[in-house]
Amino acid sequence: MTNPGTQGKPLRLFNSLTRKVEEFHPMNRAETRIYSCGPTVYNDAHIGNLRAYVFTDTLRRALTWKGQTVKHVINITDVGHLTSDQDEGEDKMELASQKMARDIWQIADHFTRAFKDDLRKLNVLRPSLWSTATDHIQEMIACAERLQRAGVTYELPTGLYFDTTKVPNYGSLSLTPMEGQSEGARVERIEGKRNPSDFAIWRRSPETGGKRQMEWLSPWGAGAPGWHLECSVMSMKYLGSPFDIHTGGIDHREIHHCNEIAQNQACTGADHSGANWWMHNNFLVDRSGKMSKSKGEFATLTSLIKRGIHPLAFRLLCLSTHYRSELEFSPEIVAGQQVRLKRLLGAVTALRLKVAPGEWLRIPREIAYSSGASLSYPRSVLENTLSPEAQQFVQSFDGELAEDLMTPRLLPILDEVLGHAKLSPEDKLRVIASMDMVLGLNLLDTRRVDLSVRPESAPLSEQEVEALLLQRQEARKAKDFARADQIREQLNLAGIDLMDGQQPAWEWRPSLA
Ligand SMILES: [Zn+2]
Numbered sequence: 001m002t003n004p005g006t007q008g009k010p011l012r013l014f015n016s017l018t019r020k021v022e023e024f025h026p027m028n029r030a031e032t033r034i035y036s037c038g039p040t041v042y043n044d045a046h047i048g049n050l051r052a053y054v055f056t057d058t059l060r061r062a063l064t065w066k067g068q069t070v071k072h073v074i075n076i077t078d079v080g081h082l083t084s085d086q087d088e089g090e091d092k093m094e095l096a097s098q099k100m101a102r103d104i105w106q107i108a109d110h111f112t113r114a115f116k117d118d119l120r121k122l123n124v125l126r127p128s129l130w131s132t133a134t135d136h137i138q139e140m141i142a143c144a145e146r147l148q149r150a151g152v153t154y155e156l157p158t159g160l161y162f163d164t165t166k167v168p169n170y171g172s173l174s175l176t177p178m179e180g181q182s183e184g185a186r187v188e189r190i191e192g193k194r195n196p197s198d199f200a201i202w203r204r205s206p207e208t209g210g211k212r213q214m215e216w217l218s219p220w221g222a223g224a225p226g227w228h229l230e231c232s233v234m235s236m237k238y239l240g241s242p243f244d245i246h247t248g249g250i251d252h253r254e255i256h257h258c259n260e261i262a263q264n265q266a267c268t269g270a271d272h273s274g275a276n277w278w279m280h281n282n283f284l285v286d287r288s289g290k291m292s293k294s295k296g297e298f299a300t301l302t303s304l305i306k307r308g309i310h311p312l313a314f315r316l317l318c319l320s321t322h323y324r325s326e327l328e329f330s331p332e333i334v335a336g337q338q339v340r341l342k343r344l345l346g347a348v349t350a351l352r353l354k355v356a357p358g359e360w361l362r363i364p365r366e367i368a369y370s371s372g373a374s375l376s377y378p379r380s381v382l383e384n385t386l387s388p389e390a391q392q393f394v395q396s397f398d399g400e401l402a403e404d405l406m407t408p409r410l411l412p413i414l415d416e417v418l419g420h421a422k423l424s425p426e427d428k429l430r431v432i433a434s435m436d437m438v439l440g441l442n443l444l445d446t447r448r449v450d451l452s453v454r455p456e457s458a459p460l461s462e463q464e465v466e467a468l469l470l471q472r473q474e475a476r477k478a479k480d481f482a483r484a485d486q487i488r489e490q491l492n493l494a495g496i497d498l499m500d501g502q503q504p505a506w507e508w509r510p511s512l513a
Pocket of ligand 1: 036037038231256
């Protein structure tokens with residue numbers, strides 16, 4: 001079986017803390033623990049924010065490719081995030097509720113679903129755990145009390161604040177010197193704040209202006225937790241301290257993550273930051289100006305889909321640029337990636353046609369394409385079945401991936417495999433199947449049904465599986481869904497997962513939303 005952390009070239013990742021690319025080793029060889037800052041669910045996610053989750057997903061897939069088991073937590077911020085990261089303005093959720101004249105909990109629920117739906121369309125693997133801020137209020141209050149006991153807080157009429165001068169090296173993660181911030185970006189607006197960089201741990205509800213929809217009782221009065229506190233509390237709760245990797249958009253590097261680190265240090269009394277690796281993806285930039293929120297064009301995944309862009313073309317666009325570089329977006333650029341994706345799918349389909357029906361199952365079952373839920377990859381199986389020439393492609397793919405997830409260099413390798421004159425179609429399919437576990441482009445999802453077979457639990461022969469698939473197809477055609485579900489169940493019990501596609505993936509339609 002898999003041998004954690006030892007497959008292929010050692011993985012090297014850029015660490016924002018040390019500002020260097022360093023060899024990555026999980027603390028616990030059995031499991032790599034990752035926390036990703038999630039969305040604030042007051043509107044549809046901007047595609048710039050979605051880039052962060054394609055990056056995190058690629059990181060997770062890369063670790064899996066290297067043979068590691070990953071525990072991944074993404075949070076949902078449904079309270080506490082103000083319109084400015086600097087403790088100013090109003091709570092984004094409360095504001096959205098007023099604007100839309102809808103109950104705040106309904107808004108949170110609606111946009112949480114919308115966000116998860118976006119990730120599903122982008123083929124981002126489900127995290128091991130979704131963690132919602134409002135489910136952790138009592139733990140946040142307990143953490144705030146600990147911070148108070150540690151002597152790093154002070155109280156103002158507006159709430160409880162963290163004194164950033166009480167922890168050593170506050171803000172060392174940030175790229176902007178703190179001195180500059182106190183004069184420029186961080187203008188002090190909260191009366192009584194001791195330092196411009198101090199931030200709210202608990203915000204007391206204002207006495208005027210009506211009751212907030214989201215508020216809880218605390219030793220500092222009725223109010224709500226600060227945004228930064230949420231991530232410290234939830235990451236420590238589920239992943240321990242320190243854990244392996246904390247991810248987020250590069251905008252979090254300046255304030256949100258600096259504040260998390262300050263809290264982590266004060267809370268645990270340790271001098272580590274709470275995570276061994278801090279990783280940040282760069283911005284998505286729109287020089288065409290067509291993505292502006294005011295126009296509402298191209299700003300969300302749904303708006304792309306409405307314009308005929310497949311979500312996986314956006315995923316491919318994300319992969320085409322290294323995560324630490326700015327990703328240039330324009331309707332033309334993403335349309336170009338759609339053409340590229342169609343070409344890839346067309347080439348894979350042509351290969352599939354060269355392999356006799358049923359032959360797909362003869363590709364080693366362990367690497368049969370999986371939708372990702374049970375992504376596992378015993379590398380040794382693949383290497384034993386590939387020709388030496390095909391193995392070389394896998395090695396160069398692994399080498400580029402291991403160098404801080406150099407995804408733009410992975411795609412030409414894929415092209416080379418597809419166009420290679422000597423590799424057999426089976427060999428090519430095997431190599432592509434394994435590469436796509438990292439790329440997540442569903443390149444092999446071009447048949448009506450794809451299979452992920454767990455051979456150790458599969459008592460059915462290949463012929464029996466094929467026969468059942470055919471019967472299920474007939475049942476679905478005849479709208480006998482009970483029978484179709486029964487067969488799915490039978491196959492599931494035999495360790496076979498089914499993925500249904502409405503039509504071959506390369507014939508997508510804009511109505512996908
Ligand atoms: Zn966060």
